Amino acid sequence: MSQSEPSVLRVEHARKAFGSLIAVNDVSFSVEQGEIFGIAGPNGSGKSTLFNIISGVPFAADAGRFILAGQDVTGLRAHLRFRRGLARTFQTETAFDCLSVEENIDLARVYGPDNPEEAYGVAEALELSKISRHTAEMNAGEISVFDKKKLMIATAVVARPKLLMLDEPAAGLTKTEIDELREVIVELNRAGISIVLVEHVLPLLLSVAQRVLVLNQGEEVMTGPPDEMIKDPRVIEAYLGRKGHDRVSAA
């Protein structure tokens, strides 16, 4: 990595506990410029918590440092992290239902980057997220689940973020919709946006991510390319348990 181009995100020793439960325990990783970085792990492994503490929504980390493109954003409030270029989506599709689709995107543009000239226009964000003109004019409360998911991506993308964090975007989608979503993710990445993707739908994750971090019980199991990940015995054990691992090895 050259001095002039720091990692787009560096997470150092992140930690978050809820009472005696340590949801994220001393996790460190970095995402390089232009990369699609996957985060995987079984249910309850701490993926979403890690997402939450990086974005600051809805809660901050107990410890650790977060450096966004060379800038320390650890102490920054959540809405300012978005303005600095760290945008996230949520697992459950969410929109400002009282506003139209275009107004949803425009709102994120207005409250987006500190320098408004850095933002995309609403039309560009619609195009990048593959939302039709017809849908754009509708009320956000009236559109389909898939369109709401794309709208959530559009409101993040309009700010032209340095890093886009997608939290299980494929949950609840059909195969055709997942294929379209894959295209959206790949094109956003081609447009120069680095992406962190948390995903349960492994075929999607493995087909787009260049590297994957696997978590289990709040701790890092491994980080590496997808083909290494699926062969890693520690990963198989995390997903399937000890017996599952033995059975896979025997086969």
Place this chain on the structure above:
Amino acid sequence: MQRRDRTFFALMAAGAAALALLPLIGVDASFRHFLILAFIYAIVASNWDLTLGYGGILNFAHPAFFELGVYGYAIFASTLEVEPWLALLLAGGVAVIAALMIVLPVLRLRGIYVILVTFAFGQICLQIVLSQSQITGGSQGMVLLPGLQLGDWSFARDGRMGYYYATLLLLVLSTIYLRMVVRSSFGRSIQALRDNEYYAISRGISVSRQRILTMAASAVFTGMAGGMYAAYLRVASPEVFGLDFLIIVLSALLLGGTSTILGPVMAAILLAILSEWMMDLGAWRFLILSVLIVGVLRFYPGGLYALIEGLAKWAISGRAAVRRGARSPLK
């Protein structure tokens, strides 16, 4: 201008024109008096809509902004002998300062705790008014306040005609202001926070900043309405802190429909007209009004505005159905 904006301003202009023509066709002075008060209540209720409806902030300090506007006008115009028109504007300023004071302790509170703290704020204001009698007149209040006039013409002349039009103008200005606020990106951001706070934060919207601005924005015309009330009645009395006022304004807001602006305005005027009509019924009047409010909210939780919207949609789709019906036999 978008279609829904055109509908809003057309409705508002029609209503304002009808109300402006009303005195010319001859209504008696007592009815006019009721309407003047209704306009003031309409301003207070519709501005409350900004925090309670659009902002989703359970702010019960709003009546206090009005009451502080009343006393603000009284102290500026009477004690400090400031020009009454300027005192009217300053009454708005007093309310904004009060809003900024109360918003700080509620910035990090949610739900019921916001109600508790903001409600207590009104009570604190009342206690201050009662205890600082050398400034506020205590329980006696302040009387013979200077009224409004243009040149030598007092607004109280010709059956208070000046106050009728001045209050109506204030209501129109307040309504335009509210509409502009809620349609601006600031207005959209507070609705976004109400609809989904975490999502709004994750799109760059600051909860604290928007809450402060929402409270301040809701106080501007509310305080001026208080000033107008004091100028019109020429009295500032602690009675305005009573539950009666809160109930009238809250009824107008809920009956009219939250997050609509025009709803509370229409409801405040309707409530005034109905109570005038039912004057002879004595205490029955309140009973009938209460049943009416419960009835409307039972069947139309969105209030009168939703009822009117529903009727308009029904009329439009009914006409469309008639047109479709007329064409189909030809095919």
